[in-house]
Amino acid sequence: MPETRILKDVCKGCGLCCDNVCPENILVISADTINASGYHPAMVTDQSKCKGCGFCYMICPEPAIEVYK
Amino acid sequence: MPETRILKDVCKGCGLCCDNVCPENILVISADTINASGYHPAMVTDQSKCKGCGFCYMICPEPAIEVYK
Amino acid sequence: MTSEIIISGFGGQGVVSSGIILAHAGMFKGKQVTFFPSYGAEMRGGTANCSVVIATEKVASPIVASPDIVIIMNEPSLARFEPALRKNGYLFFNRTLIKSNPKRNDIQVLPIEANRLAEELGHGRVANMIMLGALAKKTDLVSLESLIKAQRYRFAKADEEQLSINDQALAKGYTLF
Amino acid sequence: MTSEIIISGFGGQGVVSSGIILAHAGMFKGKQVTFFPSYGAEMRGGTANCSVVIATEKVASPIVASPDIVIIMNEPSLARFEPALRKNGYLFFNRTLIKSNPKRNDIQVLPIEANRLAEELGHGRVANMIMLGALAKKTDLVSLESLIKAQRYRFAKADEEQLSINDQALAKGYTLF
Amino acid sequence: MKMVFGRPAGLTEIRQRYCPGCGHGIVHRIIAELLVELDVRERAVGIAPVGCSVFADEYFNCDMIQVPHGRAPAAATGIKRVRPECFVFSYQGDGDLAAIGTAEIVHTAARNENITSIFINNAIYGMTGGQLAPTTLPGMRSTTSVKGRDIDKQGYPIKVCELLAGLDGPYYLERTAIHTPKEIVKTKKALKTAFQNQIKNKGFSLIEILSMCPTGWGVTPVESRQWIVDKMIPYYPLGVFRDRGKEAK
Amino acid sequence: MKMVFGRPAGLTEIRQRYCPGCGHGIVHRIIAELLVELDVRERAVGIAPVGCSVFADEYFNCDMIQVPHGRAPAAATGIKRVRPECFVFSYQGDGDLAAIGTAEIVHTAARNENITSIFINNAIYGMTGGQLAPTTLPGMRSTTSVKGRDIDKQGYPIKVCELLAGLDGPYYLERTAIHTPKEIVKTKKALKTAFQNQIKNKGFSLIEILSMCPTGWGVTPVESRQWIVDKMIPYYPLGVFRDRGKEAK
């Protein structure tokens, strides 16, 4: 089962990956965490749903996302 | 009857006006005259034939031709 | 008499606005003032800081090397500017976002729950106003009134609601000590 | 010993070639030489002239202000360079194209029917060679042989017919005095 | 478990200084992948422009040079001519390529120089703070057109692909976008074609990429995606504007 | 008897320094006639380039300025913007306009600046002695392409009208020639349109004129006329490339 990892401190919280890019809509900006650079990073809500399609990775400018299978 | 005057010392002897531009072909480079700037100027062979069309004037770069009527 | 202030924090924390408002307030009090901002290489984010000088006579250098007062809005700024502060200088810092504590004991340390208090007023972004209010109270550099006048001048185009929230935040900070 | 020469005429009269050939001839005789051309503003036509210096020791300035020898190919050049010629200097001029006469009597005037003689050889354009030949005879500056060698070097790409006509023209000029 | 998607070896470990949601990062990632996939990274020389992507010289994991504003195509020409064995790509923004660098890009294209030109069209001068770009849309606001671009005084935007298509020289010209994964895939395909054209010594390829600049546009990163759809694509149609490979057939 | 054809009042009395048979003289004469016929001479400001026609500032009988190589469109913009009441025309050669001046002509056209641009395409750098121009034809000899222009190394010629037609900005673009009285009449008509466009505040007009440079081409003036027919026109087709007046209808 695929796994999506968000590199918390690389993420700039732009929200692109959370903006219906993920077919499963399992990515959101975590309002309450703030990273070293002062951004609210994205997080995966329900890892089990991940298809490993990599769309999130593709649209991430940093890239701050890794997908494992 | 129209008259074509060639300004001998303005003419650079390029020969454009003599190169079947004149419908009457009455313009030629005068091989034996040489002007102040060292050029062989054009001359009118048979003034009587001139139609006053101005083609010679039009193609003269200087312009070194005047046409009178 | 010359007072040199440095205000430092993240890009989005209104560091530059605070500096300009402070300088304005000084000018409104008939003082000589200068303001000089300095940004990092990043287009957004990163840290920004600015130097403000408020003096009774003409200001020579607008760049502040060893400030009398620093207003610290985030963690990295604390590490950078605490050492530069003059002996007995004032260090106002944003306790909400800054976990570590100042190390020096030859300075006056003033922790302020700027972001928390701002949130209580319903706007995280006015944390900078809270700090300015506190500064007005603790030092006789500028008055609360001149700060209010200054922020209303600076944000002339903003709507009254925003402006009054700023006023409240300044007042809030002013009441802290 | 240093000899300074100026050659001047219309654009098309081979003034520059003559200068280069003369310099080459000098070099072939083991002399130190310089050549410097100067053109008018016109792209074509107008007058061109060049300075040639032939010396036994290293040449200092390649620009000739007061020449020992001038070769004049057209009317305007006569007016311009006769006054500059040194006392007792040589003035070779193209009698065919130049109607007026030199005025000075403290110089050696050498009129040459360059264009007419060239036409006789069947090529108006070798008038410049005729002048060079004459110069070789009148002055011991360069030999006829070195001129022939030089023009054949200069026009290496030309066909033998042309080259020999040049030789004839040089020889012709050489026989004039 | 192994990584199927993640930071490509064509990128260095250095964190990018771009704003959140900036399109440069997406394009960087695609280029970095291709450098590796087409096995040209170790013989690549990249040219960084003046613009936000001036820092590209730190981000791409290959030999890089940063050159004067607008002159990347000239520098690329110099490098490629003396080292034809190298893979040479230039990376430029719209101010860099379509304003100050107009002469260089036009003539490099006219020479059909065997290089790959990557052109980031975000319709704004990002680095200097959002001034009018040659590509800024009619009516669009910028810090030097606060009431919106006034066509009568500030002229019409320049469509780079359409302009260069007026030349006989260039081998390949295409315009793409990166606001969705689908378009990102297409952009990668276009860039791959451009890379391969150089590898096959076909000559000059330019890929114009419509890219998000949330900061310059004064919108959120998320809004900037829609902005591309609503504003950019209607004015800058996507597609291939020159393909001498096809024409040949 | 009165003069029906003769030196127009739009030309000064100064004799032109151009080579025998040079096309510049013919175009000068046409412009000079139009300055008078359209009654703009007294409010005209002309811009002379760097090139053989640098001397145009002496030949046109109106206010003139001579500007840096390739920058005539920029100077024209400055003049027209501060003196919209003036009639502003720029006169440039192919090296001036299509090489070093590429950015300026492209952006002035993109701005649809209300000026008249006269472009003399003689496919060569005349003044400097016949070097390769951006318009030099494939295989054509020049002093920097002695074996003929090598497309692979020296690139493709630039077709200025076709290039500028890739922009939305320009109002009018036409290419004409001057090797026969008939073509000269057409050229005058084209220039008249361009002049009138400015008078009517329509914006930017450029007339590209294929012109003889016997010296640079190494042919006689008479041969140069045929050269235009045999070499130039086949590569640079004559015609109107943009007419927003028509398109409007």
Added chain:
Amino acid sequence: MAERNLMYGNHAMVEGVIAAGCRFFAGYPITPQNEIPELMSIRMNEEGGVFLQTESEIAAINMLFGAAAAGRRAMTSSSSPGISLMQEGISYIAGADIPVLVVNVVRGGPGLGNIAPAQSDYFQATRGGGHGDYYTIVLAPNSVQEMFEFPKTGFELAEKYRNPVIILADGLLGQMMEPVEFKYQPLDPKNLPEPEWALSGCRGRDRRIIRSYDLRPGRLEEWNWRRHEKYQKVIADEQRHEESDCDGADLIIIAYGTCARIAEAAVKIARERKLRIGLFRPITLWPFPRRRIAELAGRTRNILVVEMNMGQMIEDVKLYTECRANIHFHGRPGGGVPTPVEIFANIEKILGGKK
């Protein structure tokens, strides 16, 4: 006291240009002067003037050439790399004797360098970075107030001598805020005289030609000599500077612009320590205030030149002090900004060394 407005230096520059009656700006963005074109785009619109964001600095300087040749006050602003691109244009404009105003908000160099304040374009500005024998009048402001006032002075000098004028500022003067007084009434462009050389169409007068070339033998040289006379006149009449406590000082600091501000702070420290330190601030960098400096050189033993570069103005100081004082140098290149403390330390070293 007139009303004081807290302004950025770059914004004060814009207001100064408008107040000087200039209604033509052409320029290209570059940090640290972007606030100039940005505000200019708004103000020119309000004032019915011309604002052109150009395709390049080269286009900008040539648009200036055109607009100024047409007799209008015209200005551009840029920063170091952009100014380098203008060198050919400036040489043409100087060669055609046309008045224009060019502002250089200098940044760290060479090359792309950085965006920090610097003074490393002094040679370029005062020696003519372009080709040929020409000089531009160079004004060096050191306050936001002068950023406002110098455009007017600049246009007046430019027109008086038909010569380009450069205002040499730096990133600090452009980016800092200070109170400004609008000391004079804005000029109405309509009241500016029409130059008798301007291009405007020849109706009712002889045609005019503006050019920088003359191919006739000897003519260009004559023209250059006439310009040389003009330069001599500028040198004689337009040297400007500001000084404090220079007479009888043990050491005189010579610094301009931002460095003069910082040096002033250093001098304060020194005076508290009872040291007799003078401060000399050149306001015109060309013509350099050589007359007064020559005088002072005779009377003081030590001169300390402070610059934000590796040593450029120091050459002028040496040329005009004619070996009559010890010249010391305190420099910071590449966008480095000296601190008052560091300058003071240098002062102590020099005077200490004296004992």
Added chain:
Amino acid sequence: MAERNLMYGNHAMVEGVIAAGCRFFAGYPITPQNEIPELMSIRMNEEGGVFLQTESEIAAINMLFGAAAAGRRAMTSSSSPGISLMQEGISYIAGADIPVLVVNVVRGGPGLGNIAPAQSDYFQATRGGGHGDYYTIVLAPNSVQEMFEFPKTGFELAEKYRNPVIILADGLLGQMMEPVEFKYQPLDPKNLPEPEWALSGCRGRDRRIIRSYDLRPGRLEEWNWRRHEKYQKVIADEQRHEESDCDGADLIIIAYGTCARIAEAAVKIARERKLRIGLFRPITLWPFPRRRIAELAGRTRNILVVEMNMGQMIEDVKLYTECRANIHFHGRPGGGVPTPVEIFANIEKILGGKK
């Protein structure tokens, strides 16, 4: 004596460049240096090198930047206006520490000026006409032989110090013909070493970056100071000049390039008149041969600086003679060329004035 070839200076330059193993030329036509690109287009073809006639001088200098950054010997040539356009590029190249060779066949200025020989770009070449603190090594040939030899010297210096080198010639040196000896074997480019900093693809080594910027606080300043050390080393080790009869002279003429040739003729006249005149010719204009000039200044009373401009090198002469001699000037701007007679007259005036 080796074979002598009668050649144009511009053609000798081309052969010198080829003999130096350079196989990359990019340039744009301009009088009086057109013979360089013209012959170069043929020779590079024969030698399998790269000849690029560029769209502009700006493109040329940036192609050079690329080619040289890739580790190859690369050169361009132009004349005054074209060199002005290269100033930004030269500043970048100097700021990136890349060796290139730039030839300026100077013509009359400012502006379009004329095509006569001139020396009015001395300031631009020696002070860095571009922005920022940088210097280019400047070589001044004064014969066709040196036009042939200096490209090799130039590349060697450029590579030794990773710095741009300018050869400052003029229209006379370019257009005149003189016998040339090809004194050394042409270098085979294959035998030139690969610089350890060159861009060539990172296979088998760390990636390399060439740039001229550093935005990290303080870093650009450090970099500038390192370059400053380099410049000090060049100044210490690379001063070159030629002199004759300077010891014990009553008057020393200082002149370079064409002026040195003409001055030599004037000196001949003077010596025939039994006057003790020395001739000093700077070969490196930067670094200026300050050491030897300082020595001589102590021993001779009069120095006459002869330049084809309004007075540019004279500033260096004044700076390094440190007021120990009377400095006189003989200048001709705008393409004016002094004559030996006129210089001699000046010599007599000065020495006459002495009595």
